[in-house]
């Protein structure tokens with residue numbers, strides 16, 4: 001009895017096909033894609049045009065003097081990487097998981113839950129990198145990023161996106177309805193305001209400083225600020241480690257949970 | 265490639281969801297090239313069984329081999345050679361009709377030119393070529409079903425699995441689909457389908473199992489099942505009065521077997537006309553009398569005491 005011809009196995013990176021699918025969808029909804037650029041830009045403009053007049057320049061630990069806008073701009077870069085990747089990994093994934101049933105169809109093909117999780121993650125990181133590249137270019141144009149290190153801004157956005165998308169996707173697998181997403185908003189908003197985004201860590205009360213340093217966005221801000229100001233330091237390495245571990249744990253949990261939810 | 269090669273072999277297969285036992289130990293063998301059906305009422309465990317075979321639902325007990333492999337270990341390899349048409353359409357509503365096929369084909373690792381070629385062929389096959397650019401939401405239920413069938417064929421599967429392929433379709437759409445499935449069968453594709461329509465089972469299946477409450481209650485070809493579990497003919501009697509039980513006792517002896525349904529009595533006999541005549545001669549005047557051949561519906565009624573279409 002001749003065995004039927006076995007088809008060539010899928011490439012090692014089967015998740016790319018899910019990225020392709022998302023690209024097809026977004027190619028049509030380019031408006032959604034473009035709005036992703038706007039949010040951080042608007043923040044930056046409002047600060048650069050308005051608040052900067054009221055605030056003195058900063059002196060960084062290494063002695064460099066920077067304007068308030070230069071101080072806040074990298075934080076906007078980090079925050080937009082967080083928001084963008086969270087949006088894709090939470091709302092986007094929930095919609096496809098519970099309403100569209102996209103993954104039910106995907107898992108009837110050779111793809112596995114890990115391919116779904118990785119595919120969605122890669123997709124959101126691609127977006128984060130593109131937005132970040134545009135934002136850094138804009139910063140350079142306004143003279144807000146004088147250091148060559150700023151070229152690594154998109155890479156920092158990918159690391160930040162990885163952390164938040166991984167964790168967000170993992171949490172999404174426990175969501176029962178859209179209401180549950182309020183918990184994420186509840187965590188994100190204070191983080192946005194108090195992760196040394198708008199004022200430096202040493203201005204926080206002593207007791208709050210260690211709390212701030214525990215949040216992932218704080219580390220994202222440290223990373224971006226180091227790159228755009230050129231004040232490179234060891235704390236950036238710590239930040240990368242923190243974010244990488246957070247993303248990896250999130251991704252591993254998301255894989256398991258997606259498998260349990262979809263392959264019942 | 266012998267015609268007796270088993271594509272599916274299940275022994276004592278079980279599936280529970282928490283405390284719910286959906287499949288309670290079934291034995292099934294599906295051979296290459298045959299059209300095999302699961303016939304059963306709502307909640308019988310048909311979809312649960314199909315999902316286990318399609319390697320998207322881990323069995324809770326028993327053994328299962330699909331295409332000679334273990335679905336738990338070799339899911340991707342098995343799925344790459346199956347076509348799956350699930351009970352609920354899972355089309356991608358953010359994509360167009362044609363894009364649905366393109367994207368799905370890519371999931372199987374097909375090259376872009378190859379997948380484009382197949383997509384166009386399949387759209388023609390299910391008569392959807394003129395809707396290629398439409399959004400999926402704009403399709404009617406019947407068209408969606410056809411697209412789902414087309415999608416399930418994109419990888420040229422060895423076995424096509426259809427979970428209630430024609431539920432909700434109008435007779436015309438239904439016959440079109442049956443015709444397409446019949447062609448696939450003639451091309452050598454193994455078909456595995458579930459249905460609760462006896463005519464569908466009779467039309468399409470070489471062999472089927474009747475499944476009820478998670479167990480198999482009968483197995484065979486449609487003709488064989490009817491032979492084994494029913495009489496040749498059935499006399500259906502409707503009486504105006506609701507004293508069906510009383511009437512039943514009076515005419516019990518006229519057939520081999522009698523079923524009392526809410527709206528009618530069924531008398532099973534080799535000669536239905538003779539039964540009808542005897543009823544009249546006995547002084548009873550049913551409001552209507554119908555003599556017909558036995559169907560799988562009767563087999564099901566006999567085996568489970570319940571009607572298939574609720």
Ligand SMILES: Nc1ncnc2c1ncn2[C@@H]1O[C@H](COP(=O)(O)OP(=O)(O)OP(=O)(O)O)[C@@H](O)[C@H]1O
Pocket residue numbers: 264281284285286304305306307308309310311312313351460
């Ligand atoms: N994911 C699930 N979680 C819990 N119970 C389930 C699940 N899927 C099915 N069941 C239960 O298992 C039993 C068998 O369901 P299944 O869908 O296999 O039946 P079916 O024969 O396909 O019915 P139908 O004709 O309605 O499609 C039912 O009692 C159903 O409620």
Ligand SMILES: [Mg+2]
Pocket residue numbers: 310311312351427
């Ligand atoms: Mg079902």
